[in-house]
Amino acid sequence: MRILLIAGAFNSLTQRVHAELGDRGHHMSVELVGRDTPLAAVVRRHAPDLIVAPMLKTAVPREVWSACTCLIVHPGPVGDRGPSSVDWAVHLGERRWGVTVLQANDEMDAGDIWAFAECPVPEVGKSDLYRNEIADAAIEAVLSAVARFASGTYRPQPQDTLPAARKAGRTRPPMRQDVRRIDWSDPTETVVRRLRAADSQPGVRDELLGAPWFLHGGHPEDTLTGPPGTLLATRCGAICRATGDGAVWIPELRPPRGPGEPGTFKLPATLALGDRLPPLPELPAPLDPGQGPRTWSDIRYREDGPVGFLGFSFPGGAMSTDHCRRLLDAYRHACSRPTSVLVLGGGRDFFSNGIHLNVIEAAADPAEESWANINAMDDLVQAVLTTTDRWVVAALGGNAAAGGVMLALAADEVWCRSAVVLNPHYRLMGLYGSEYWTYSLPGRVGPETAARLTERALPVTAAAAQRIGLVDRTVDCAPRDFTARTAALAARLASAPALQSRIAAKKARRERDEADRPLAAYRDHELARMHAIFFDPERPYHALRRAFVRKEAPAGTPPHLSAHALGASKSRLP
Numbered sequence: 170m171r172i173l174l175i176a177g178a179f180n181s182l183t184q185r186v187h188a189e190l191g192d193r194g195h196h197m198s199v200e201l202v203g204r205d206t207p208l209a210a211v212v213r214r215h216a217p218d219l220i221v222a223p224m225l226k227t228a229v230p231r232e233v234w235s236a237c238t239c240l241i242v243h244p245g246p247v248g249d250r251g252p253s254s255v256d257w258a259v260h261l262g263e264r265r266w267g268v269t270v271l272q273a274n275d276e277m278d279a280g281d282i283w284a285f286a287e288c289p290v291p292e293v294g295k296s297d298l299y300r301n302e303i304a305d306a307a308i309e310a311v312l313s314a315v316a317r318f319a320s321g322t323y324r325p326q327p328q329d330t331l332p333a334a335r336k337a338g339r340t341r342p343p344m345r346q347d348v349r350r351i352d353w354s355d356p357t358e359t360v361v362r363r364l365r366a367a368d369s370q371p372g373v374r375d376e377l378l379g380a381p382w383f384l385h386g387g388h389p390e391d392t393l394t395g396p397p398g399t400l401l402a403t404r405c406g407a408i409c410r411a412t413g414d415g416a417v418w419i420p421e422l423r424p425p426r427g428p429g430e431p432g433t434f435k436l437p438a439t440l441a442l443g444d445r446l447p448p449l450p451e452l453p454a455p456l457d458p459g460q461g462p463r464t465w466s467d468i469r470y471r472e473d474g475p476v477g478f479l480g481f482s483f484p485g486g487a488m489s490t491d492h493c494r495r496l497l498d499a500y501r502h503a504c505s506r507p508t509s510v511l512v513l514g515g516g517r518d519f520f521s522n523g524i525h526l527n528v529i530e531a532a533a534d535p536a537e538e539s540w541a542n543i544n545a546m547d548d549l550v551q552a553v554l555t556t557t558d559r560w561v562v563a564a565l566g567g568n569a570a571a572g573g574v575m576l577a578l579a580a581d582e583v584w585c586r587s588a589v590v591l592n593p594h595y596r597l598m599g600l601y602g603s604e605y606w607t608y609s610l611p612g613r614v615g616p617e618t619a620a621r622l623t624e625r626a627l628p629v630t631a632a633a634a635q636r637i638g639l640v641d642r643t644v645d646c647a648p649r650d651f652t653a654r655t656a657a658l659a660a661r662l663a664s665a666p667a668l669q670s671r672i673a674a675k676k677a678r679r680e681r682d683e684a685d686r687p688l689a690a691y692r693d694h695e696l697a698r699m700h701a702i703f704f705d706p707e708r709p710y711h712a713l714r715r716a717f718v719r720k721e722a723p724a725g726t727p728p729h730l731s732a733h734a735l736g737a738s739k740s741r742l743p
């Protein structure tokens with residue numbers, strides 16, 4: 170079928186719907202839609218058999234839905250309506266949620282139902298929930314709705330004919346800041362839930378050190394206490410703030426936007442506060458907090474017999490110079506341990522999205538900070554590439570992009586949760602890229618496929634990535650099961666009789682490759698191209714980065730998503 174996706178942004182869910190339906194042989198095209206988009210003309214031009222809207226904030230005009238069936242993906246259970254569904258699910262502490270695929274009609278979220286799917290609501294931030302459990306449910310519902318439409322015989326069910334018991338939701342208003350407001354004398358559980366319902370956007374508006382800020386992210390802390398609302402400590406860029414019965418770690422802050430000013434963006438909290446931060450103890454993050462009182466750490470290491478697990482989780486998957494250096498220190502520690510398999514990642518949500526564009530944008534000299542960040546990233550990737558005394562597995566429970574994909578490719582094996590979407594390219598940020606990608610990417614998929622992946626700049630599902638050799642294993646499981654499934658697979662790998670000979674073979678291969686062309690030569694070549702981009706303010710990277718961090722809407726559908734570009738892509742690659 171010819172399927173047109175319409176969306177407010179080519180966000181993670183839209184990318185996944187696009188890639189999953191494309192994998193099933195549908196002819197896909199994408200249009201990004203804003204308030205002023207002449208949607209009727211756009212749809213006439215595409216002449217699709219079906220329209221799917223995975224993430225649309227604007228209404229579909231009657232002229233469009235009366236001419237072509239349009240399926241709206243609503244991230245809420247049957248009967249739920251309104252633009253803040255996922256925020257409400259987290260805010261109210263719902264245990265289960267769902268996704269409904271409805272047919273567009275005159276009233277927002279009120280159309281006939283083509284399919285729905287349910288999902289659990291774990292204790293995570295809203296965006297993490299959206300990218301994982303909700304995205305999984307959305308894919309299940311979309312695939313079933315598309316198959317029903319294709320059958321030509323299915324009749325969608327009007328909402329008012331469903332039994333009341335099936336209608337779990339109701340109409341809820343947009344969630345405003347007065348609902349999100351935090352009373353710091355409330356218990357940690359309440360405060361954390363409010364922070365999570367607003368994470369990663371829009372954050373919770375609050376007063377901090379006498380000024381207004383949006384607080385982004387929140388993790389419970391059981392040991393530290395103090396008068397409610399006071400700042401107690403810092404850790405790796407985050408601040409710790411007392412609640413009624415404990416405290417929370419807040420990793421990022423964003424200043425409010427002034428009238429007529431450009432959009433503001435999140436930064437690690439201590440960086441955002443700068444000189445305004447009073448003297449506070451910097452408490453080191455425990456690498457292995459174990460099962461004791463809850464605390465927060467963005468890098469964790471633990472062992473189970475011959476397997477080491479180095480987990481990390483950075484907001485938005487963005488890795489600043491500081492993140493890269495701390496992860497490299499932890500990686501070196503992990504390599505000093507007597508293990509034969511090392512699992513890198515293995516947690517839920519983003520693996521990595523490469524260098525930290527927000528921290529770069531905020532730096533006094535963005536070119537210098539870009540340079541420091543890419544060098545720190547390269548040092549980390551080099552350490553992985555040159556590990557020859559154990560087997561390294563990159564385990565991706567969530568998506569990865571740009572240098573974050575290349576970090577994974579440095580490992581001996583790449584395992585992905587089957588729901589993962591990869592963006593193995595840099596072009597959309599105007600970058601040539603580094604992270605030794607010119608060594609690892611063609612080494613895995615061959616030079617022609619590497620060129621197509623980097624030039625087409627399209628997302629790839631885990632299944633498609635496995636078909637072309639970009640990843641080695643897909644793990645078909647729910648987000649909450651990925652860590653345990655990975656651990657079981659790693660234990661089996663560590664006990665396999667062939668492991669030592671595989672480690673010896675990879676060491677020999679690395680030595681041959683080094684003799685052929687040293688890793689340093691790949692790095693020098695990539696960094697020369699990156700240096701030229703970073704230090705030339707006229708290069709598109711600088712404007713693209715500014716627009717990305719300030720979330721400026723693109724003027725229209727980017728050319729690489731046009732029907733022509735996507736049509737040309739149908740030959741073989743995902």
Ligand code: COA
Binds near residue numbers: 435484523573592
């Ligand atoms: N630096 C800083 N922030 C980043 C980031 C980066 N490299 N990559 C992602 N983020 C942030 C986004 O701004 C967003 O913030 P928000 O939650 O406050 O809105 C969050 O992470 C999630 O990203 P989003 O774009 O909403 O997720 P997505 O799944 O729809 O798209 C990407 C993911 C990776 C395709 C997209 O974020 C992207 O293109 N990132 C830039 C990748 C890149 O060019 N890296 C630098 C080169 S190594």
